[in-house]
Amino acid sequence: MILFIVYVIFVTSAFAKSPHGEGFKTNCVVCHTTNDWTKIKMEGFNHDTTDFPLIGQHKTVYCRKCHVDLEFKNAKRECVSCHKDVHEGTLGRDCERCHAQSSWIVNNIRQIHQQSRFPLIGAHARVDCYQCHNKSASLLRFDPMRSDCVDCHLTDFMATTSPNHAASGFLKDCFLCHNEISWKSSTFNHNATSFPLTGGHFGVDCVKCHANGYTSTPTACVSCHLSNYNATTNPNHTTAKFSTDCQTCHTTTAWSPSSFNHNTATTFPLTGAHIGVTCVQCHTNGYGAIPTTCVSCHLTNYNATTNPNHITAKFPTTCETCHTSTAWVPSSINHNTSTTFPLQGAHIGLACTLCHTNGYGAIPTTCVSCHLTNYNATTNPNHSLAKFSTDCSTCHSVTAWSPSTFSHSTATTFPLTGAHTGVACVTCHKNGYGAIPTTCVSCHLANFNATTNPNHTTAKFPTTCETCHSTTAWVPSTFNHTTATSFPLTGAHIAVTCATCHPTGYTAIPTTCVSCHLTTYNATTNPNHITSKFPTTCETCHSTTNWTSSTFNHSTSTTFPLTGAHIGLTCIQCHPTNYNAIPTTCVSCHLATYNATTNPNHIGAKFATTCETCHTTTNWTSATFNHNTVATIPLTENHNLGCSICHTTPTNYTIFSCRQTGCHANAHNPSAGSTGCYSCHPRGRAG
Numbered sequence: 001m002i003l004f005i006v007y008v009i010f011v012t013s014a015f016a017k018s019p020h021g022e023g024f025k026t027n028c029v030v031c032h033t034t035n036d037w038t039k040i041k042m043e044g045f046n047h048d049t050t051d052f053p054l055i056g057q058h059k060t061v062y063c064r065k066c067h068v069d070l071e072f073k074n075a076k077r078e079c080v081s082c083h084k085d086v087h088e089g090t091l092g093r094d095c096e097r098c099h100a101q102s103s104w105i106v107n108n109i110r111q112i113h114q115q116s117r118f119p120l121i122g123a124h125a126r127v128d129c130y131q132c133h134n135k136s137a138s139l140l141r142f143d144p145m146r147s148d149c150v151d152c153h154l155t156d157f158m159a160t161t162s163p164n165h166a167a168s169g170f171l172k173d174c175f176l177c178h179n180e181i182s183w184k185s186s187t188f189n190h191n192a193t194s195f196p197l198t199g200g201h202f203g204v205d206c207v208k209c210h211a212n213g214y215t216s217t218p219t220a221c222v223s224c225h226l227s228n229y230n231a232t233t234n235p236n237h238t239t240a241k242f243s244t245d246c247q248t249c250h251t252t253t254a255w256s257p258s259s260f261n262h263n264t265a266t267t268f269p270l271t272g273a274h275i276g277v278t279c280v281q282c283h284t285n286g287y288g289a290i291p292t293t294c295v296s297c298h299l300t301n302y303n304a305t306t307n308p309n310h311i312t313a314k315f316p317t318t319c320e321t322c323h324t325s326t327a328w329v330p331s332s333i334n335h336n337t338s339t340t341f342p343l344q345g346a347h348i349g350l351a352c353t354l355c356h357t358n359g360y361g362a363i364p365t366t367c368v369s370c371h372l373t374n375y376n377a378t379t380n381p382n383h384s385l386a387k388f389s390t391d392c393s394t395c396h397s398v399t400a401w402s403p404s405t406f407s408h409s410t411a412t413t414f415p416l417t418g419a420h421t422g423v424a425c426v427t428c429h430k431n432g433y434g435a436i437p438t439t440c441v442s443c444h445l446a447n448f449n450a451t452t453n454p455n456h457t458t459a460k461f462p463t464t465c466e467t468c469h470s471t472t473a474w475v476p477s478t479f480n481h482t483t484a485t486s487f488p489l490t491g492a493h494i495a496v497t498c499a500t501c502h503p504t505g506y507t508a509i510p511t512t513c514v515s516c517h518l519t520t521y522n523a524t525t526n527p528n529h530i531t532s533k534f535p536t537t538c539e540t541c542h543s544t545t546n547w548t549s550s551t552f553n554h555s556t557s558t559t560f561p562l563t564g565a566h567i568g569l570t571c572i573q574c575h576p577t578n579y580n581a582i583p584t585t586c587v588s589c590h591l592a593t594y595n596a597t598t599n600p601n602h603i604g605a606k607f608a609t610t611c612e613t614c615h616t617t618t619n620w621t622s623a624t625f626n627h628n629t630v631a632t633i634p635l636t637e638n639h640n641l642g643c644s645i646c647h648t649t650p651t652n653y654t655i656f657s658c659r660q661t662g663c664h665a666n667a668h669n670p671s672a673g674s675t676g677c678y679s680c681h682p683r684g685r686a687g
Contacts, residue, residue: 021071052077056101086140118147122180149174156183169213195219199252221246228255241286268292272325294319301328314359341365345398367392374401386425387432414438418471440465447474459498460505487511491544513538532571533578560584564617586611600643606652 018024031044040063047054052075054061066082067075076082079095091098097115098106106112109129113120120127129142132152136143150157150172157165157172177186190197197204209224210217222229222244229237229244248265249258263269268290270277282297283290295302295317302310302317321338322331336342341363343350355370356363368375368390375383375390394411395404409415414436416423428443429436441448441463448456448463467484468477482488487509489496501516502509514521514536521529521536540557541550555561560582562569574589575582587594587609594602594609614623628634635641645663649655658664658677668677 019070021073023073056103058101088138088141090136090142090144118145123183124180148172149178168210169215171214200255201252220244221250240283241288243287273328274325293317294323313356314361316360346401347398366390367396386429387434389433419474420471439463440469459502460507462506492547493544512536513542527571532575533580535579565620566617585609586615604652605647606654 018028026045031040033039033041042063078093079099080093083095085093085095098109098112110120110125130139132145133142135145145151153174154172157170157174163170176192177188179187206214225246226244229242229246235242249260250256251259279287290296298319299317302315302319308315322333363369371392372390375388375392381388395406396402397405436442444465445463448461448465454461468479498506509515517538518536521534521538527534541552571579582588590611591609594607594611600607614625633639639646643653646656646658647653648657664677
């Protein structure tokens with residue numbers, strides 16, 4: 001009996017539906033006994049195997065306290081689902097931030113507060129919670145508070161008289177002077193502001209600078225020292241129009257003597273002879289917007305110089321080109337670094353005036369600007385008569401003007417090759433050396449006209465000589481029809497003489513077959529191409545290899561392959577008038593057959609003219625119609641009937657009736673007609 005009960009329990013726990021939910025797979029005997037089903041073995045189920053292990057006081061709580069129904073997965077896991085939130089949501093829903101499962105009492109309030117945005121430091125650590133959290137309706141509510149000092153200490157701010165914070169316009173940012181450890185030992189670090197106190201500023205009473213309060217105090221020196229600026233007479237700052245930017249010359253460490261570093265404080269460092277010059281020699285009109293060009297101070301020196309005379313020679317006024325601040329005399333100029341025309345070769349030893357005869361401004365750098373006389377006087381060869389280019393650098397160099405050199409291959413776009421190599425220049429350059437055409441015919445037109453074997457003019461050969469000739473060997477000429485044209489010669493075309501296809505010339509020759517074979521097309525009678533209206537695209541049936549044994553593959557050359565009974569037909573049976581734009585629908589040829597058919601009568605039954613629905617090219621007479629694949633309603637179940645049963649109108653098979661001969665006469669609403677049946681039974685099936 002015991003074994004049977006154990007077996008029943010095992011089978012029941014294994015196969016019966018658990019009242020604790022589908023996800024609960026624990027065997028019943030873990031918690032229940034066979035003696036009394038309602039008594040639970042608390043120690044039987046290990047709650048630590050779930051995602052909510054029992055810790056602390058949760059171990060002694062009865063299951064039904066948390067599991068209010070038998071489906072265990074419905075139990076809530078948040079503390080607030082079982083424990084009332086006495087803080088009324090002011091501390092969030094995460095009770096475990098402050099409370100533990102072992103004891104609900106909180107002993108580490110200060111440590112918890114350290115994790116907030118306002119950690120308790122110094123005197124704040126000793127203050128009772130309710131001294132700050134005193135605005136809530138309940139002592140257990142801890143509503144969010146502002147964390148600025150003045151939110152709690154505004155009364156202290158207003159009551160302070162030494163110094164009077166309100167009257168002095170002090171900022172309400174208490175942290176600037178106070179800290180949390182000791183409120184009364186206030187300090188202020190001026191160096192933490194944008195104006196650190198250094199030198200003579202250190203030790204000055206605050207009100208000397210903050211006479212009008214502590215906000216928006218200007219930090220410019222002159223805001224406090226304008227009276228010093230105006231009263232200074234050695235030198236007189238106002239008269240000299242000194243800048244009011246005092247720190248340019250003065251420092252906080254020592255107001256006097258003042259200092260000014262021209263090298264770091266300006267964009268014009270003093271070097272060489274400028275170092276010992278007094279300020280007023282350059283700053284005669286003040287210290288603002290002084291030009292830094294040499295000529296702004298030395299124009300008098302420029303005008304008075306006679307060796308050489310700068311004005312007469314039209315020297316530029318950029319003094320620094322030749323002079324330096326270290327030594328004004330002797331002057332120097334490095335033509336290679338100071339200009340865009342470095343002196344090389346024979347140019348190095350020349351006197352300046354040889355090139356700069358008209359001054360030193362905007363001097364051209366082309367060779368001919370100085371050497372035009374040499375160009376005109378040269379007779380071997382005569383440059384003017386030969387119309388040589390005036391770009392002297394093409395043949396000459398600054399190192400050696402003579403002998404000159406010229407490489408036709410590198411200096412021009414027409415390298416000399418083959419027979420051109422030994423030809424004298426004037427042979428091609430009869431009219432000069434500018435804009436010489438590089439086409440063969442520009443020199444060889446006479447050869448073209450005089451050639452008689454074959455006669456180029458009569459044959460209308462093109463004048464592109466390079467098509468057949470080369471500079472290496474003008475004779476014999478060569479011409480490869482396959483590579484030189486878009487019409488390669490194949491089959492019977494290979495042995496044909498040129499004049500056969502080119503009777504009128506060699507330009508603009510059409511490449512279509514009919515352009516040469518139109519006569520053959522017109523004369524053909526078997527079959528007669530004209531009468532049959534064959535297209536003139538000869539290559540459809542003919543080839544260059546075999547012209548007479550023509551072939552035509554209807555399956556590959558058209559979109560209508562010949563199959564079944566179509567294979568043995570003569571062409572004219574389908575193409576009685578021409579071979580262009582022939583329709584490919586069955587009815588285009590078989591309309592007469594369609595109209596003459598009486599079994600069944602296609603016209604009377606209003607059959608569609610898509611013959612291929614029932615007929616094939618293989619067997620035209622044994623027509624077939626598959627109602628299941630072609631029609632909307634397949635012939636299944638009881639619908640495998642004669643056509644006339646449903647198609648009651650013999651002249652029109654598009655009309656059908658579901659209620660004919662009593663098939664569905666009494667179904668549902670008879671007045672709905674066949675259309676009503678079809679709207680609910682589109683496939684003709686019940687249900």
